[in-house]
Amino acid sequence: MSELQEDRGREAREERLNRRSRRERAMLVVNTGHGKGKSTAAFGVMLRGWARGYRIGVYQFVKSGKWKVGEHRAALELGNIDWFKQGDGWTWIVEDLEESADLAREGWEEVKRRISDETYDMLILDEFTYPMKFGWVDTEEVVEFLTNRPGFQHVVVTGRDAPEGLIRAADLVSEIGKVKHPMDEGYKGQKGIEW
Numbered sequence: 009m010s011e012l013q014e015d016r017g018r019e020a021r022e023e024r025l026n027r028r029s030r031r032e033r034a035m036l037v038v039n040t041g042h043g044k045g046k047s048t049a050a051f052g053v054m055l056r057g058w059a060r061g062y063r064i065g066v067y068q069f070v071k072s073g074k075w076k077v078g079e080h081r082a083a084l085e086l087g088n089i090d091w092f093k094q095g096d097g098w099t100w101i102v103e104d105l106e107e108s109a110d111l112a113r114e115g116w117e118e119v120k121r122r123i124s125d126e127t128y129d130m131l132i133l134d135e136f137t138y139p140m141k142f143g144w145v146d147t148e149e150v151v152e153f154l155t156n157r158p159g160f161q162h163v164v165v166t167g168r169d170a171p172e173g174l175i176r177a178a179d180l181v182s183e184i185g186k187v188k189h190p191m192d193e194g195y196k197g198q199k200g201i202e203w
Contacts, residue, residue, distance in 0.1 A: 034160045035179045040137060040170035043184035044202075050132050050164045051079045054089065057162065062129035064089040067119055069112055069167075070135040078200060090128075092118070112139035116150070123157045130162040137167030140174070147171045 037053065039046040057064055066080075066089060083089035094115025116139065122128060140147045151173045154163055165174065175181050191197070 032160070033179075034157070035162050036154055036177060037162070037164040037180045037182075038137075038170050038174055038178040039164065039166045039182050039184060040168060040175070041182070041184035041186075042168055043186040044189060045184050046166040046168075046182075047079075047134050049182065049184070050134060050166050053162075053164055054079075054083075054130065054132050057130040058086055058089060061088075062162075063127065064130045064132070065119075065122055065128040066091045066132040066134065067115055067136070068093045068134040069115055069139055094118070109139075109142070109144040112142075112144040115139075116145045120153060123153070123161060123163075126159040126161065128161060131164070133163065133165045135167045136165045137170045137174070140171050141167075141169050147173050150174065151177045 037050075039049050054064055054066065064083075066083065068077075068091075080091050083091050092115070094111055119131065119133065123131065139145045140150060151171075154165075154174075155177050157163070165178075170181070
């Protein structure tokens with residue numbers, strides 16, 4: 009093999025390694041906006057992670073244990089997905105917002121423990137923008153913690169009105185806007201579509 013061929017082979021190998029390293033980066037993803045589909049998109053990513061053998065933790069910060077959501081049922085059937093409901097319902101229907109705040113703070117502390125000990129390869133923090141928006145958890149702390157997480161852990165955060173600091177720190181941000189929704193015409197959410 010000539011020296012030129014050897015250099016080309018080395019360059020090709022180095023480029024392949026460089027390309028691979030650009031594909032293997034833990035991502036912070038934010039799905040925000042006022043349209044429907046933020047959580048749905050996150051659960052689609054969750055399925056991709058599951059198919060790759062990732063250990064997955066889902067933390068829902070608004071839905072309570074009373075909600076029987078279809079994606080939770082699917083996760084139970086699939087296995088290798090741990091599911092936690094850290095909320096007590098939508099803020100406009102709960103009776104004790106301080107209890108909601110306490111649940112959100114407890115949930116965030118649990119997420120921090122799981123990130124620190126690298127329990128999961130992927131975490132879905134569903135509707136986690138609300139605890140930040142309401143001041144129940146400190147956005148700066150969240151951003152710093154998620155930015156400096158150890159190991160290889162993808163984190164997907166969903167919810168309306170994502171704080172600017174979280175958006176700046178994220179690797180991927182999607183803003184989902186509403187064009188039309190049946191609720192505007194007085195229809196209620198439907199099984200299989202909303203939950």
